Amino acid sequence: MDLTPLLDDRLVLVTGKGGTGKTTFAAALAALQAARGRRTLLCEVDSQRPALDPLVGREVTFAPVRVADRLEAANLVWPETLVAWLKRMVGMERIVRAILGNDMVQRFLDFVPGSQELVTLSAIAEHVERYDCVVVDLPASGHAFSLLDITRSALGLFRAGPVRERVLQLRTVLEDPRTRMFLVALPEEMVVNETLETLARLREHALLGGSPVVVLNRAIPPSLTDDERTLLERLSAAGLVGDAEEFLEAGRWERASEEAVAEAAFRLGQVLGVPPVLVPPAPAAGRERDVMRHVAVQLGRHMGVPRQELAWI
Amino acid sequence: MDLSAWLKDTRLVVCVGSGGVGKTTTAAAIGLWGALQGRRAMVLTIDPAKRLANSLGLEQMGGEPTQIDLAGLPEATGELWAMMLDSRGTFDALIAQVAPSPEARDRILANHVYRAMADAFAGSQDYMATEKLYDLASDGRWDLLVLDTPPVQNALDFLESPGRVVKFLDERVLSWFTAPYEKERVWGGAFLAGTSAFLFRLLGYVFGKEFLDDFAEFLQVFSGLYDGFRQRHQAVMELLDARSTSFVTVCAPTVSSVEVARFFQEELARRGHPRGGLVVNQIHRVEAADDDADGVLGEAARTLGADLQPATAARLVARLGRAHARLRAQSEADHALAARARAAAHGSGGFYQEVPRIEGEVHDLASLEVVGQHLFGDAEEA
Numbered sequence: 001m002d003l004t005p006l007l008d009d010r011l012v013l014v015t016g017k018g019g020t021g022k023t024t025f026a027a028a029l030a031a032l033q034a035a036r037g038r039r040t041l042l043c044e045v046d047s048q049r050p051a052l053d054p055l056v057g058r059e060v061t062f063a064p065v066r067v068a069d070r071l072e073a074a075n076l077v078w079p080e081t082l083v084a085w086l087k088r089m090v091g092m093e094r095i096v097r098a099i100l101g102n103d104m105v106q107r108f109l110d111f112v113p114g115s116q117e118l119v120t121l122s123a124i125a126e127h128v129e130r131y132d133c134v135v136v137d138l139p140a141s142g143h144a145f146s147l148l149d150i151t152r153s154a155l156g157l158f159r160a161g162p163v164r165e166r167v168l169q170l171r172t173v174l175e176d177p178r179t180r181m182f183l184v185a186l187p188e189e190m191v192v193n194e195t196l197e198t199l200a201r202l203r204e205h206a207l208l209g210g211s212p213v214v215v216l217n218r219a220i221p222p223s224l225t226d227d228e229r230t231l232l233e234r235l236s237a238a239g240l241v242g243d244a245e246e247f248l249e250a251g252r253w254e255r256a257s258e259e260a261v262a263e264a265a266f267r268l269g270q271v272l273g274v275p276p277v278l279v280p281p282a283p284a285a286g287r288e289r290d291v292m293r294h295v296a297v298q299l300g301r302h303m304g305v306p307r308q309e310l311a312w313i
Numbered sequence: 314m315d316l317s318a319w320l321k322d323t324r325l326v327v328c329v330g331s332g333g334v335g336k337t338t339t340a341a342a343i344g345l346w347g348a349l350q351g352r353r354a355m356v357l358t359i360d361p362a363k364r365l366a367n368s369l370g371l372e373q374m375g376g377e378p379t380q381i382d383l384a385g386l387p388e389a390t391g392e393l394w395a396m397m398l399d400s401r402g403t404f405d406a407l408i409a410q411v412a413p414s415p416e417a418r419d420r421i422l423a424n425h426v427y428r429a430m431a432d433a434f435a436g437s438q439d440y441m442a443t444e445k446l447y448d449l450a451s452d453g454r455w456d457l458l459v460l461d462t463p464p465v466q467n468a469l470d471f472l473e474s475p476g477r478v479v480k481f482l483d484e485r486v487l488s489w490f491t492a493p494y495e496k497e498r499v500w501g502g503a504f505l506a507g508t509s510a511f512l513f514r515l516l517g518y519v520f521g522k523e524f525l526d527d528f529a530e531f532l533q534v535f536s537g538l539y540d541g542f543r544q545r546h547q548a549v550m551e552l553l554d555a556r557s558t559s560f561v562t563v564c565a566p567t568v569s570s571v572e573v574a575r576f577f578q579e580e581l582a583r584r585g586h587p588r589g590g591l592v593v594n595q596i597h598r599v600e601a602a603d604d605d606a607d608g609v610l611g612e613a614a615r616t617l618g619a620d621l622q623p624a625t626a627a628r629l630v631a632r633l634g635r636a637h638a639r640l641r642a643q644s645e646a647d648h649a650l651a652a653r654a655r656a657a658a659h660g661s662g663g664f665y666q667e668v669p670r671i672e673g674e675v676h677d678l679a680s681l682e683v684v685g686q687h688l689f690g691d692a693e694e695a
Contacts, residue, residue, distance in 0.1 A: 018331050018332025019332045019565075051569070089519050090515065098511075099515070102508070102509075104485070104490070104509075104512075108490070108516065111430075113430045114429065153429060156425070157425060157426070157527075158520055158521050158523075158524050160521035160522065160523060161518060161520055161521035161524075162518070162519050163519055163521065163524075188333070189674075225628075227621040227625040228625055228628060230621060231614060231617060231618040231621055231625055231626065231629050232629060235613060235614060238617060240610075240613060242601075243600075244610050246599065246601040247601065247606050247633045247636075248610070248633065249640075250636035250639070250640040251629070251633045251636050252672065253636065254632075254636045254639075256672075287568075288568055
């Protein structure tokens with residue numbers, strides 16, 4: 001799978017099943033975009049437990065903060081995102097304050113189906129206007145999909161008025177061929193299942209203009225020879241105990257990982273038409289920034305961005 | 314205190330944590346433990362791996378309670394049941410339960426805003442999970458319920474989800490939004506004077522008048538359901554706060570899942586939930602004294618590999634040495650993270666349990682029992 005088209009994208013939506021490392025990939029991807037001279041915003045979506053802070057080494061707020069040359073980061077937290085949206089919808093600051101001061105309207109906004117999703121998408125779209133590239137660390141894939149899907153369902157609900165207009169604008173942003181979903185998967189059955197499900201739904205609803213990218217994270221490329229496998233099996237069956245068994249277990253561990261990688265790559269490849277990009281595990285579980293650096297270097301290889309250009313990380 | 318003692322008087326176990334940390338497996342193992350203790354256990358799970366369904370002897374797990382065949386475990390004197398959360402159907406079923414009449418039910422099910430709202434809530438499985446939980450708890454067929462919650466980033470979402478409908482739909486909201494439509498009401502105009510009238514018109518402008526009309530109709534119909542929702546919400550909150558409810562936070566030795574676990578622990582403490590504990594799954598264990606693969610395995614490899622390609626034994630042994638070294642590094646990192654998670658463990662009396670990574674997938678009841686032995690701390694030390 002060729003990742004170079006990512007360097008022309010305006011909006012990259014990173015998601016994946018929980019625990020796949022999507023935040024790390026979002027950050028690495030943003031670093032690569034910036035390294036290639038693009039003014040880039042790395043964005044997370046109302047996370048109560050900010051995940052970007054340790055990666056960028058500072059507190060990420062609603063107002064974009066500078067991380068490195070050409071790279072900024074923002075956290076679309078509530079209620080700031082809502083305030084920005086209201087300003088856009090009703091124009092006047094005083095009216096916005098009246099709305100926010102009214103308990104009934106507050107509850108209404110909390111309750112209107114999809115309003116939070118619309119407000120968030122709208123904020124993302126505004127950033128797309130201001131940067132060369134926006135990389136968003138979306139919620140886990142199930143929630144991420146409903147976030148995008150709101151642009152479809154909202155049209156049936158809001159049949160006139162500025163909200164409808166805005167929904168139509170958001171659809172245009174999503175349908176741009178330079179808007180793409182970046183899915184992070186792991187070589188595990190459940191994760192691959194969920195990734196395939198997300199791909200199927202994306203295709204069915206044709207929400208995004210660009211074709212999706214899939215990376216298989218923590219994937220050890222297969223390297224055991226047939227003879228080595230045979231010998232590993234014989235040794236495992238020989239009834240060895242203690243330290244010997246522990247060495248064999250370590251070996252079987254890596255063999256099982258290799259097989260899981262082959263299987264995951266095969267299943268994803270069948271749907272994508274090309275094999276997914278494999279990203280090997282970081283050398284020993286390091287600090288978050290070390291893992292991010294490793295991921296950026298690996299992705300950079302597929303995007304033609306050499307390691308030395310990734311100065312800030 | 315170990316998990317076994319901890320769960321002795323527990324009737325509801327809520328497993329929380331981020332995705333991919335073995336939460337579903339932990340929930341299933343707790344359910345199986347219950348059955349082994351002679352209890353009638355029900356595991357309510359969300360989208361389990363097919364193999365887990367298979368491990369419970371099920372072709373596929375459905376939205377109805379299914380009893381697991383424990384014939385292979387004669388020592389299990391209780392029962393084990395499982396069901397999967399069907400979030401689509403749950404909300405409609407809930408409406409049917411709280412609707413005062415079949416007419417009210419049909420009107421609400423057909424309303425535009427209701428359909429959108431039901432879809433939105435169905436998407437949030439956490440809400441449905443708590444609703445289903447209430448049904449199961451009231452059923453009386455089970456004396457141990459284990460809830461495998463959806464992987465939410467945010468503990469608040471899960472704990473507060475039952476309140477979302479209730480929070481919005483109190484009488485004041487109902488009258489605020491429906492008053493403008495009750496033309497015969499003399500005081501309606503006065504009620505909506507000033508700021509309220511202005512804001513109402515503003516919402517109509519922003520969201521479109523058609524939407525506000527749909528919305529008001531929705532509220533008018535829904536007002537009859539309000540009491541039902543409120544009672545249910547209270548009952549669910551009482552259930553979650555009860556002394557017989559335990560929260561088990563599950564994490565794996567990864568930075569992000571440990572952070573989520575710490576966050577959960579803090580939230581539970583802040584909310585005053587009295588009973589909780591922490592399980593750290595998937596910890597790599599290394600006991601071998603050194604990385605001298607050749608000394609330990611060289612001879613056996615050369616003997617058993619005599620008929621293979623000449624260098625195979627040497628290459629494999631070297632490879633096992635490297636694999637073991639990686640395992641050791643991993644193990645050290647795992648333990649460091651586990652210690653970090655433990656430091657945040659909830660309260661003073663909360664339990665803490667580490668579960669080693671288990672070779673192969675959990676694919677049958679026997680391997681689930683192995684997980685359980687580690688979880689309940691009575692696995693034999695190797």
